[in-house]
Amino acid sequence: MKKRKSKPGKLKDAQGEATRFGKRALAGFLLIALCLSGLAARFWFLQVTRHAEFAARSNSNRISVRSIPPTRGLIYDRNGVLLAENVAAFRLEVVPEQVQDMTTMLAALGHVIALSDDDIERFAALRKSKRAFDSIPLRLKLSEDEIARFSTQRWRFPGVDVVPYLTRAYPRGADFAHVIGYVGRIDAADATTLDADLYAGTTQIGKTGIERSYESELHGRPGYEQVEVNVDKRVIGKPISRVAPTPGKNLYLSIDARLQRAAQDALAGRPGAVVAIDPRNGEVLALASAPSFDPNLFVNGIAHADYAALLNNADKPLLNRAIAGGFTPGSTVKPYLGLGGLELGLRKPQDTVLSTGEFFIPGQSRGYRDDVRGGQGLVNLRQAIARSVNTYFYSLALDMGIDRFSAWMANFGFGKPTGIDLPGEAAGVLPSKAWKRGRFNQPFYPGETVIAGIGQGYWVITPVQLANALATLADGGVRRVPHLLHALQDGLNAPRVAVSQAKPAPNFIRNPANWDAVRQGMIDVVNDPSGTAHGLGDGFPFVIAGKTGTAERFSRTGEEWTNIATSAISRHEVLFEAFTPADAPRVAVVVALKEGRSGAYDAAPIARRILDAWLKDDGGSDTP
Amino acid sequence: MNPFLHLRAWLRRALREPRLDLPLLGALIALALIGLITLYSASDLDRRLVLNQALRFALGGVLLLLLARVPPNVLRNWTPWLYLGSLALLVAVALHGQGRGADRWLNLGVVRFQPSELVKLTLPMMIAWYLHARELPPRWLTLGAVAMLIGAPALLIARQPDLGTALLVVASGVFAVFLAGLAWWRIFILLGAAAGAAPLLWHFMHEYQRDRLRMFLNPEADPLGNGWHIIQSEIAVGSGGITGKGWHQGTQSRLEFLPEHTTDFVFAVFSEEWGLIGVIALLALYLFIVGRGLVIAANARDTYSRLLAGSISMAFFVYVMVNGGMITGLLPVVGVPLPLVSYGGTSAVSLLAGFGVLMSIHAHRKFMSG
Numbered sequence: 001m002k003k004r005k006s007k008p009g010k011l012k013d014a015q016g017e018a019t020r021f022g023k024r025a026l027a028g029f030l031l032i033a034l035c036l037s038g039l040a041a042r043f044w045f046l047q048v049t050r051h052a053e054f055a056a057r058s059n060s061n062r063i064s065v066r067s068i069p070p071t072r073g074l075i076y077d078r079n080g081v082l083l084a085e086n087v088a089a090f091r092l093e094v095v096p097e098q099v100q101d102m103t104t105m106l107a108a109l110g111h112v113i114a115l116s117d118d119d120i121e122r123f124a125a126l127r128k129s130k131r132a133f134d135s136i137p138l139r140l141k142l143s144e145d146e147i148a149r150f151s152t153q154r155w156r157f158p159g160v161d162v163v164p165y166l167t168r169a170y171p172r173g174a175d176f177a178h179v180i181g182y183v184g185r186i187d188a189a190d191a192t193t194l195d196a197d198l199y200a201g202t203t204q205i206g207k208t209g210i211e212r213s214y215e216s217e218l219h220g221r222p223g224y225e226q227v228e229v230n231v232d233k234r235v236i237g238k239p240i241s242r243v244a245p246t247p248g249k250n251l252y253l254s255i256d257a258r259l260q261r262a263a264q265d266a267l268a269g270r271p272g273a274v275v276a277i278d279p280r281n282g283e284v285l286a287l288a289s290a291p292s293f294d295p296n297l298f299v300n301g302i303a304h305a306d307y308a309a310l311l312n313n314a315d316k317p318l319l320n321r322a323i324a325g326g327f328t329p330g331s332t333v334k335p336y337l338g339l340g341g342l343e344l345g346l347r348k349p350q351d352t353v354l355s356t357g358e359f360f361i362p363g364q365s366r367g368y369r370d371d372v373r374g375g376q377g378l379v380n381l382r383q384a385i386a387r388s389v390n391t392y393f394y395s396l397a398l399d400m401g402i403d404r405f406s407a408w409m410a411n412f413g414f415g416k417p418t419g420i421d422l423p424g425e426a427a428g429v430l431p432s433k434a435w436k437r438g439r440f441n442q443p444f445y446p447g448e449t450v451i452a453g454i455g456q457g458y459w460v461i462t463p464v465q466l467a468n469a470l471a472t473l474a475d476g477g478v479r480r481v482p483h484l485l486h487a488l489q490d491g492l493n494a495p496r497v498a499v500s501q502a503k504p505a506p507n508f509i510r511n512p513a514n515w516d517a518v519r520q521g522m523i524d525v526v527n528d529p530s531g532t533a534h535g536l537g538d539g540f541p542f543v544i545a546g547k548t549g550t551a552e553r554f555s556r557t558g559e560e561w562t563n564i565a566t567s568a569i570s571r572h573e574v575l576f577e578a579f580t581p582a583d584a585p586r587v588a589v590v591v592a593l594k595e596g597r598s599g600a601y602d603a604a605p606i607a608r609r610i611l612d613a614w615l616k617d618d619g620g621s622d623t624p
Numbered sequence: 625m626n627p628f629l630h631l632r633a634w635l636r637r638a639l640r641e642p643r644l645d646l647p648l649l650g651a652l653i654a655l656a657l658i659g660l661i662t663l664y665s666a667s668d669l670d671r672r673l674v675l676n677q678a679l680r681f682a683l684g685g686v687l688l689l690l691l692a693r694v695p696p697n698v699l700r701n702w703t704p705w706l707y708l709g710s711l712a713l714l715v716a717v718a719l720h721g722q723g724r725g726a727d728r729w730l731n732l733g734v735v736r737f738q739p740s741e742l743v744k745l746t747l748p749m750m751i752a753w754y755l756h757a758r759e760l761p762p763r764w765l766t767l768g769a770v771a772m773l774i775g776a777p778a779l780l781i782a783r784q785p786d787l788g789t790a791l792l793v794v795a796s797g798v799f800a801v802f803l804a805g806l807a808w809w810r811i812f813i814l815l816g817a818a819a820g821a822a823p824l825l826w827h828f829m830h831e832y833q834r835d836r837l838r839m840f841l842n843p844e845a846d847p848l849g850n851g852w853h854i855i856q857s858e859i860a861v862g863s864g865g866i867t868g869k870g871w872h873q874g875t876q877s878r879l880e881f882l883p884e885h886t887t888d889f890v891f892a893v894f895s896e897e898w899g900l901i902g903v904i905a906l907l908a909l910y911l912f913i914v915g916r917g918l919v920i921a922a923n924a925r926d927t928y929s930r931l932l933a934g935s936i937s938m939a940f941f942v943y944v945m946v947n948g949g950m951i952t953g954l955l956p957v958v959g960v961p962l963p964l965v966s967y968g969g970t971s972a973v974s975l976l977a978g979f980g981v982l983m984s985i986h987a988h989r990k991f992m993s994g
Contacts, residue, residue, distance in 0.1 A: 017805070017930075020761065021803055021921070021922060021931075024804075025934055026918075028802065028803065028938055029914070029915055033911060036941070039907065039944075039945060039948045040903070042949075042952045043861065043895065043948075043952060044900060046862040047864055047866060047895070047899060048865070051865045051866070054859050058863035059863075061856075061859065061881050062875040062876075230879040230880050230881075
């Protein structure tokens with residue numbers, strides 16, 4: 001075939017081939033030009049028609065917005081004493097991709113700087129959620145010693161660095177643990193409720209106390225930084241633009257740090273609480289719960305062992321007894337009930353009741369005992385309060401009936417949270433038909449009404465509730481919402497702006513003379529030789545009015561009323577409430593202890609120490 | 625005589641000599657410079673990489689000058705042996721090849737070397753050699769023989785697997801037949817048959833090649849997986865706009881969103897930084913080179929030279945089209961470099977060698993004694 005085609009004689013048409021080639025080359029060139037024009041059209045389509053879209057996508061590829069967390073606001077007491085601050089601290093950070101063998105490195109590092117199992121566990125957990133080139137905290141709050149030791153050996157640990165950061169610190173430690181609370185790491189539960197934009201970059205959030213209730217004021221607004229990132233989201237070069245964060249507001253509390261210190265001091269770790277309120281405005285001057293704990297432990301993540309110790313402590317240091325501790329009020333409710341007898345027209349101040357040592361409901365054989373065997377004879381309201389005569393209040397409660405009783409007592413705020421600006425407040429129990437129906441689905445028996453009259457039975461109060469009731473009484477019947485926040489401040493040099501408080505409830509005492517009669521009884525408690533806490537006001541420049549309470553911690557399922565004289569000391573909850581000056585009250589204090597001999601013996605002296613501290617500090621002045 | 629002056633005299637003579645086509649040479653040098661400047665930016669100012677590429681250009685340039693001095697007659701006489709030799713190397717690669725991902729490389733001890741690059745030159749030579757002796761335009765029987773000559777190396781390359789090179793090899797052979805004057809009706813019948821055989825091709829493809837084809841048809845279906853390359857490349861091109869972001873200002877490549885930004889996707893970097901204006905200028909330069917090559921072919925002395933020069937020139941266009949189509953999402957992802965711009969040694973060297981052959985054909989053109 002080859003041979004046949006190229007046999008001689010049949011000459012190839014060289015000229016024709018060249019011409020044909022020329023045509024084909026031209027056709028080929030035109031085809032190519034057409035194709036390249038098509039390609040150019042495609043470029044036109046991408047670079048002109050769809051340019052805006054791709055430019056935007058290119059920018060969203062390369063620009064990443066990083067938030068800059070704001071500085072948390074500071075917390076001060078009413079006199080400007082710093083209670084919560086941000087301190088510069090140093091932490092150890094590790095960039096995993098720069099470490100060759102993590103296990104060996106951590107073991108070696110552990111000889112230089114103490115690393116607990118908690119630290120290593122937390123580090124391992126964080127590592128999973130971060131990228132290899134991210135710097136991950138390993139140990140927080142290094143001591144100066146540790147920093148010095150690490151600095152000399154730093155060359156041994158590539159990828160490990162000491163980095164400064166701001167951390168929350170509570171200089172007053174345990175004194176304010178139950179008021180300020182503490183911040184902690186944002187956990188999964190917080191994350192679901194948070195505004196992610198606001199908290200981008202923030203690692204800590206108020207967990208309890210003021211830190212939690214005023215989280216939004218304290219936190220501030222984050223700033224933003226536009227940075228250029230590569231495909232791995234690693235930041236390249238300097239920020240493109242920056243919006244500075246707005247720091248959180250500084251808080252000024254109505255608390256007086258010295259009063260608070262005195263309260264914690266006086267409690268001396270005995271399980272109990274102290275609440276002091278200015279009855280004129282509802283400002284909380286002291287709010288102490290014992291035993292307390294060091295809130296600084298929680299800030300950078302509490303160690304398992306420390307947390308277990310707090311949880312397993314039988315005295316429950318984590319429980320804020322001032323607002324969530326339930327106490328049986330005992331005789332401390334008597335002044336409120338006595339005032340009710342007068343206001344509702346059931347008694348006149350001079351009306352007397354015969355105390356025989358035992359009180360009987362007509363037609364029933366069970367006796368309800370007085371504190372004093374054989375009774376205290378004929379007593380009027382003033383004497384009944386001063387000497388804490390049960391019979392007077394048994395009969396008054398019975399005459400009043402449970403419905404009027406609960407309605408009247410509700411005026412003072414019993415049975416409901418006071419609304420103080422702290423999270424976790426308990427409601428307590430004000431005995432009532434409705435409450436018992438709801439709780440036990442049973443009717444209210446007269447015997448229960450009788451013991452409710454001396455603050456026993458179903459009664460449960462919290463110290464802040466009793467303190468607010470006392471402040472309401474002291475201010476002549478005006479109930480306010482107790483509060484800790486006094487003023488806000490935008491930055492260190494800005495003026496303090498007082499926060500407006502909720503409007504007080506209208507005065508519910510119709511006859512000031514009635515209130516005066518009750519007050520006289522409370523003055524006698526402290527100042528009359530027959531008073532249950534007489535001698536307490538000795539040497540105090542103002543007249544103190546008060547009332548003791550010694551409650552049985554008996555089972556509420558029975559109606560049996562056992563004599564306190566035969567009870568073990570530890571079976572009493574003891575309380576004392578006092579306000580001063582008696583004629584124009586400026587402070588109302590409640591002391592409640594889980595265990596004690598009697599209100600007068602254990603609780604009253606604590607109240608006196610607080611009043612002494614108040615006197616030194618604030619007693620002379622009228623305004624904070 | 626001073627060796628430097630000696631070299632200078634030689635260079636002057638080499639450039640003045642009519643064997644080198646100055647417009648083509650100028651266009652190639654311009655293209656190589658554009659390539660180096662683009663690579664310097666795409667590699668994020670990596671001088672070593674640019675120097676490497678410049679060395680390859682130098683090597684290719686030397687090869688170009690050497691081949692320009694080999695008369696086409698000599699080449700023609702050697703053609704069957706060169707073809708068979710390159711085929712043998714392909715078989716050797718199939719048996720002992722090494723390389724990442726695909727077995728394309730033959731290690732010759734000193735240099736590693738891709739025999740498929742050699743075939744890009746020897747195959748059009750072989751087709752030209754074969755058709756040179758036939759009666760043209762070719763008929764079915766001739767076509768059948770040509771198909772076998774193309775098919776043998778193409779199949780060996782395709783199963784390496786290197787679809788891109790196989791495509792270029794096939795294209796250079798097909799262009800030779802086209803330029804030989806294959807009747808249009810035969811062309812349409814062949815095109816129809818090829819369309820009918822397309823599903824068969826699918827059957828022979830590797831899974832990764834099928835994935836690329838699927839991604840090409842719908843890149844947004846898997847924006848973080850296989851479609852990523854296409855999408856990021858389109859973003860790079862589109863965000864360049866008319867005037868471009870400026871040299872070394874292309875964020876898509878600098879921040880590594882663009883994959884393979886010094887090799888297969890370097891055109892996207894160029895488009896991002898120089899915009900539509902730069903793209904059109906570059907495409908015009910390519911078109912000029914192809915056109916100049918075809919002019920040289922048209923003026924060639926004999927059929928062998930014509931067909932060889934023509935198919936080398938038209939195959940050059942295929943590189944540009946396939947690469948440009950890929951980075952703009954017009955064609956599926958096939959590993960074809962942008963000629964003389966993409967980083968990579970063998971393709972630059974073999975391309976310049978091809979232009980050396982063109983220069984030689986130019987030197988021995990019609991109406992020239994020689």
